[in-house]
Amino acid sequence: MRYFIKLAYNGTNYHGWQCQPNASSVQETLNKAVSVILNSEINLMGAGRTDTGVHAKEMYAHFDFENPFEIQSLVHKLNSYLPKDIVIYDIIPVHQEAHARFDATKRTYEYHINTFKDVFLQDESWYYHQKLDLDLMNQASKLLFNHTDFQCFSKVNTDVNTFDCTIFEAHWTQEKNTLIFTISANRFLRNMVRAIVGTLVYVGLHKITLLDFNNIIASKNRSEAGFSVPAHGLYLTKIDYEYL
Numbered sequence: 001m002r003y004f005i006k007l008a009y010n011g012t013n014y015h016g017w018q019c020q021p022n023a024s025s026v027q028e029t030l031n032k033a034v035s036v037i038l039n040s041e042i043n044l045m046g047a048g049r050t051d052t053g054v055h056a057k058e059m060y061a062h063f064d065f066e067n068p069f070e071i072q073s074l075v076h077k078l079n080s081y082l083p084k085d086i087v088i089y090d091i092i093p094v095h096q097e098a099h100a101r102f103d104a105t106k107r108t109y110e111y112h113i114n115t116f117k118d119v120f121l122q123d124e125s126w127y128y129h130q131k132l133d134l135d136l137m138n139q140a141s142k143l144l145f146n147h148t149d150f151q152c153f154s155k156v157n158t159d160v161n162t163f164d165c166t167i168f169e170a171h172w173t174q175e176k177n178t179l180i181f182t183i184s185a186n187r188f189l190r191n192m193v194r195a196i197v198g199t200l201v202y203v204g205l206h207k208i209t210l211l212d213f214n215n216i217i218a219s220k221n222r223s224e225a226g227f228s229v230p231a232h233g234l235y236l237t238k239i240d241y242e243y244l
Contacts, residue, residue, distance in 0.1 A: 004062050004092040004100060004244070005030075005044065010085040011055045012123045012232065018049045026050075026086065030061065033081045037074065038065060047100040047239050048107065051191070053231035055124070058238050062100040092244065106168060108184035108238040111197045111229065116177040125178060126233035132204030134172050134179065140203045140213045141170040141181075144196070151220040153196050154189035163189060163220070172200075184238070191228055199226030 007030070015023035019031070027046055034042040044061040071091045078088045112125035113132075121127075144167050151163035169184040181197055199216060202208045208216075208226075216224045 001066060002062055002064050002094050002096050002098055004060050004094050004098065005034075005088060006090040006092065007059050007061070007086065007088050008057050009055065009059065009087070010123075011050060011053050013083075013085060015052045016050055016054065017046050017056075017059075026056075026059075027061075029083065029086060033078055034063065037077050037081060038067075038069070040065065040067075045100050047104050048188075048236070049190075050234075050236055051231050054234045054236070055232075056236040059236060060100045060104075060239050060241075060244075062094070062098060094243065098243065103241055103243075104239050105242060106184050106186060106238075106240040107188060107236065108169070108182065108240075109188070109193045110235045110237050111181040111183075111193060112233045112235070113179040113181075113197075113229075114177055115179060118177070123232050126230050128201070130205065132179065132201065133206065134174060134204065136206070136210070137200045137204045138172050140200055140210055141172065141183075143210065143214050143217070144170045144183075146214070147217045149220060150189060150192060150196075150217065152216055152222055152225045153192045153199070154222065155191040156222050158190045160189065165189065165192070182237075193234060194228040194231065195222070195225050197229045201229065202226045 009026050014026050017026045019025050019028045030044055031042060042063050044063045046061040047059060050056055075088050075091055114121050114125040114127045117127055148164045150165050154163055166186045171182055173180050183193060203213055
């Protein structure tokens with residue numbers, strides 16, 4: 001039987017989602033917890049990979065297990081066993097061919113910039129005090145819809161077959177002292193959101209124009225784009241499936 005786990009985590013203490021040698025990861029922590037409680041070796045497949053320090057308000061992973069169990073009881077036991085920065089929301093029976101990664105139709109991220117120093121948000125948003133032109137950044141965000149190849153925002157030497165992504169949503173909003181960039185797409189390249197935000201910050205500082213921003217995307221050259229903003233301001237906020 002295949003199950004989806006719906007979870008969230010604060011990524012501050014983890015070297016990303018994926019298991020790796022000599023470093024703590026969310027996947028490894030979950031694998032251990034589920035394996036201990038179900039008394040069987042369990043390896044979860046996540047919906048994607050978040051980098052070191054990146055957070056997830058909504059993440060899915062799947063696993064297989066043949067013996068029956070009571071879902072709410074397992075959720076309770078996992079939340080009691082897991083560290084305080086990982087929470088399980090639900091466990092959902094799905095069809096045997098369901099795949100947490102390949103079946104996702106849309107993923108949504110948010111990037112949080114704090115414009116006033118807040119000692120309680122040091123690990124949850126990027127503090128940046130310089131004045132940004134939010135209207136101009138929103139105009140630049142709309143230009144993303146005119147493109148599908150986002151190689152200029154991808155981490156170099158990454159192993160992918162295509163740099164094509166379909167962007168469904170991209171815009172900035174402000175909530176008091178926090179600027180929030182929301183972007184959704186069918187897929188994302190490694191480091192893509194953080195590179196987009198860094199380039200949009202240059203737009204907001206009037207260091208580059210809207211035409212420059214458009215030309216950077218067309219260049220397909222990572223060195224033409226802006227810097228990669230810090231990981232701790234990035235959140236995976238939603239993953240969509242046709243059957244959930």
